Amino acid sequence: MAEVNLVQAINMALAYEMEHDPAVLVLGEDVGVNGGVFRATVGLQNRFGKERVLDTPLAEALIAGMSIGMAAQGLKPVAEIQFSGFIYPTLDQIINHAARLRHRTRGRLACPMVLRSTYGAGIHAPEHHSESPEALFAHIPGVRVVIPSSPLRAYGLLLAAIRDPDPVIFLEPTRLYRLFKQEVPNDGEAVPLDACFVVRQGRDVTLVSWGASLYETQAAADVLAQGGISAEVIDVATLKVLDMNAIVESVGKTGRCVIVHEAPRCAGFGAEIAANLAEHGLLSLLAPVQRVTGYDVVTPLPRLESQFIPSVKRIVDSVRRTMEFV
């Protein structure tokens, strides 16, 4: 079994599902001949033809709008938005149409589409290429927001997203695309949506994260282990709909929680998790829930992005403060 990186895992999942379901098609800017700017769709047009792998005009609202029309009439479009900074024109379509088509027609029409985009900082990209808009989407009733953190997870989650009968916003951490490889069996096995994954067992503190930040979070858990602190690490994976039970259960065991995300702190998704812990896990908590996040600033251009992304040190420091709380 070959080891693949995250972007190759995306490609594998797309190819697998296109092979097995003629209703699945891929559309977006540069996804055809070029195979996507990150090569996530490379080879698909040659393999499945120009009718199924569509290079669209440079019009993000249209990409989302067309996907809705396709999905409502029986196709399963997987649309790519090149960078999350360009995703905002799709918000009208996602909020006003995709997310509510099933609801407002009482199930007569549905919208089984996937909107894929790269997201997050850390690849020294130009302005508008590094944002983390997951909380914007997580606020929308009727969609799912899914964020893979590894090649294995990307493969299984993307298959689940494409097979899901409702719209899924699938945000791929650009920083992880080629950061490491894993063995990923190309067996068409999806992993469940709406479920958190405990990726490391621990007893002293629960670290909750998703996407690229999970990488630093796991590295922080290694550092903490050397200092005798046992951290449980949870990969949220599906932010919407959030599996809060898994987090409450873990914090019930550890008594402490640090949430790590790259997006700005204010009204970030960490706030939702912290509020849920306050409501449902207060009596388990031995210390206040901490957040280690991006700052409430514009995502900086590359020269400062490493200062913006939560570092291993910031996570470790936060956990130590949590451990010392009396």
Add this chain to the structure above:
Amino acid sequence: MTVIARFEIDFVQFLDHLGRVIQPLPAFARDPQALIPLYRSMVLTRTFDAKATALQRTGQLGTFASSLGQEAVSVGTAAAMRPEDVLVPAYREYGGQMMRGVRIEELLLYWIGDERGSDFSGPRHDFPICVPVGSQAGHAAGAAYAFKYRGEPRVAVCILGDGGTSKGDFYEAINVAGAWQLPVLFVINNNQWAISVPRAIQTAAKTLAQKAIAAGIEGVQTDGNDVVAVRFAVERALDKARGGGGPTVIEALTYRLGDHTTADDASRYRNAEEVKEKWTYEPLARLRNYLFGSGAWTRTDEDALLAECVGCVQKAVDNFLAIPPPRPEQMFDHLYAQLPKALLPQRAAAIEEGADRG
């Protein structure tokens, strides 16, 4: 200097504002009897419209957007469509929706604020009313792509207003429709007013039809108060699309005789003289005059039709008023194909809250 492109926009009209034939009628209209169903649909639409407005005024309906004066656009368009085509409408297309099988009860349910109103018993593939103007244009392009992909001889028909043509969604949709030669038709219901903004300050373009030219597709202007012209132009465009000839934009010139909605007062921004003059162009009187003149229609026919439409609408209203209100948990019933477990407590809370309110 060399001219590298020129374009023309055709204007299609068969009946002038007095109902006089100004050019040979198309085949479907040669027998005046054949136009009676169109007339009936327009009268039914207007009857529905008046009743819905009255229901709103008496607190039995929410805010309602009238289609008064615009009946020919909607009816002419739907008359040319096949059942398997898909309508992607803005609001105010009741005439066309009813012809395609949407029940009056369903239209009223929608406007009282009940999602069940968009669950048409009739055209199961038609899109619900689109409120954010112009944003449905991309849906039509996507639906058309699905038809083309599966090799189905179906056409997506998007109806949007003049205001909607100012939106990027419209440009993006006609652009891709042209580039990919999609089986789609965009009908612009140009009623001259986008709430308080008149057509003249919406765009400097001489016609809205010519916006098609920039997308590389055919643009046609019709008299939108002449149902024969609308149906003719739409039929032509649908035949073309079905035969692989690609998309069309049709601008139908009409006029919004009423307020934008029942929450609007058009007298604040529009002078009464203009409205009075526009009443002389309205589509029902025009076709009625033609039918009277041709001998196919009599005063007795007219009275019978009005009574029939009033009865039909009243029956639908009675049915509508008897529909019990939705239960609170119905907020959750179709949010996702299957309600995620995480939302079950909220659903239970809504039921409990609903029970408390009786």
